[in-house]
Amino acid sequence: MSQAPERTNLGHYALVVVLALLATGPVYIMLMTSFKNQVDMFSRVPLWIFAPTLDNYSVVLFDKKFDRYLFNSLFVAIISTLITLALAGSAAYAIARKDFWGRGLVSYGNLMIRMVPPAVIAVPVFALWSRWGFSGRFEELWGLTLFYTALNLPFAIWLLFSFVKQIPEDLEEAAIVDGATPFQVFRLVIFPLMKSGYAVAAIFTFRIAWNEFLLALFLTGRKARTLPVAIQGFLTDEGVEWGRIMAMGTLIVIPSLVITFFAARQIITGLTTGAVKG
Numbered sequence: 658m659s660q661a662p663e664r665t666n667l668g669h670y671a672l673v674v675v676l677a678l679l680a681t682g683p684v685y686i687m688l689m690t691s692f693k694n695q696v697d698m699f700s701r702v703p704l705w706i707f708a709p710t711l712d713n714y715s716v717v718l719f720d721k722k723f724d725r726y727l728f729n730s731l732f733v734a735i736i737s738t739l740i741t742l743a744l745a746g747s748a749a750y751a752i753a754r755k756d757f758w759g760r761g762l763v764s765y766g767n768l769m770i771r772m773v774p775p776a777v778i779a780v781p782v783f784a785l786w787s788r789w790g791f792s793g794r795f796e797e798l799w800g801l802t803l804f805y806t807a808l809n810l811p812f813a814i815w816l817l818f819s820f821v822k823q824i825p826e827d828l829e830e831a832a833i834v835d836g837a838t839p840f841q842v843f844r845l846v847i848f849p850l851m852k853s854g855y856a857v858a859a860i861f862t863f864r865i866a867w868n869e870f871l872l873a874l875f876l877t878g879r880k881a882r883t884l885p886v887a888i889q890g891f892l893t894d895e896g897v898e899w900g901r902i903m904a905m906g907t908l909i910v911i912p913s914l915v916i917t918f919f920a921a922r923q924i925i926t927g928l929t930t931g932a933v934k935g
Contacts, residue, residue: 684910691903698900713904721901723908725880726887732798733873733883734866737805741862742855744806745813750843752814753821754829764818771811775871783875797881801873805866813858820854821847864913884909 690698692709717723751757752764782804789800824847832842848855870885877886888905891898 687903687906687910691900691907693900695900713900714908716901717904717908721887721890723887726882726884729798729877729881730867730883730885733802733805734863737802737809737866738859738862740802740806741809741813742859745810745817745858746848746851746855747843748810748814749817749821750847753818754826767811768815771815775808775869779871779875782872786876794878794880797877801876801881801883804872804876805869808869808872809862809865813862816858816861817851817854820851824850860916863916867913868909 689705691713692711693704693707694710694712697704697707752767786800828846829842832846837845868885869883873883873886874889877883884905888902888909891902891905
């Protein structure tokens with residue numbers, strides 16, 4: 658009788674291993690390709706054992722203005738994340754706690770807006786961009802930051818809304834009785850209990866802004882390009898420089914993997930805490 662649960666557990670572990678291999682397989686191939694030279698890269702028989710080279714990383718880091726593109730990506734990702742969290746927290750609290758006209762419309766409309774893919778809004782956003790006349794590196798970076806904020810804000814509000822609903826209203830009422838202002842209630846009572854939710858929202862917001870390609874392609878010039886857009890510089894008239902593309906892709910992936918790895922506990926806690934019906 659005890660063998661059946663053991664077989665079930667073994668099947669679950671085997672399924673997890675298979676899914677993990679499918680998920681990490683492309684990343685492994687990208688990493689290995691970034692260390693190959695042209696001959697090994699285009700070998701008819703895939704080479705799993707080869708002499709690694711750092712030529713691709715050398716070109717990417719020192720010959721292609723990597724530092725400029727890295728600064729641009731960090732600028733738009735970090736600033737848009739901070740603005741999104743500041744606005745999303747107060748908006749989620751207002752929707753969850755305050756009774757105002759159009760509250761339901763704002764809640765469901767906010768979620769529906771998040772379902773719109775960036776490809777759909779690329780053309781109208783470009784039209785607005787052209788009308789507003791953004792020019793110059795930092796003007797383009799600030800404009801891109803604002804668009805990323807608008808893109809990520811609905812998701813962050815929806816996520817933090819669930820956390821606000823978990824907090825008993827008695828705690829807020831007790832703070833108000835003690836003389837706390839609404840801002841002090843949010844800062845001293847609500848915010849400390851929503852830290853895991855803010856961590857999850859920050860990670861997802863940062864990753865979306867860090868990896869987004871289409872809007873950055875449309876809205877930035879040569880000096881304001883982010884790392885994902887800079888990859889297209891390796892598509893030349895002489896061919897596709899796969900080794901350098903894979904090296905750049907590996908460098909882009911590293912921050913997201915590191916953040917996710919060290920914040921895995923906060924992500925799990927945040928998603929499970931907020932995944933209840935308010």
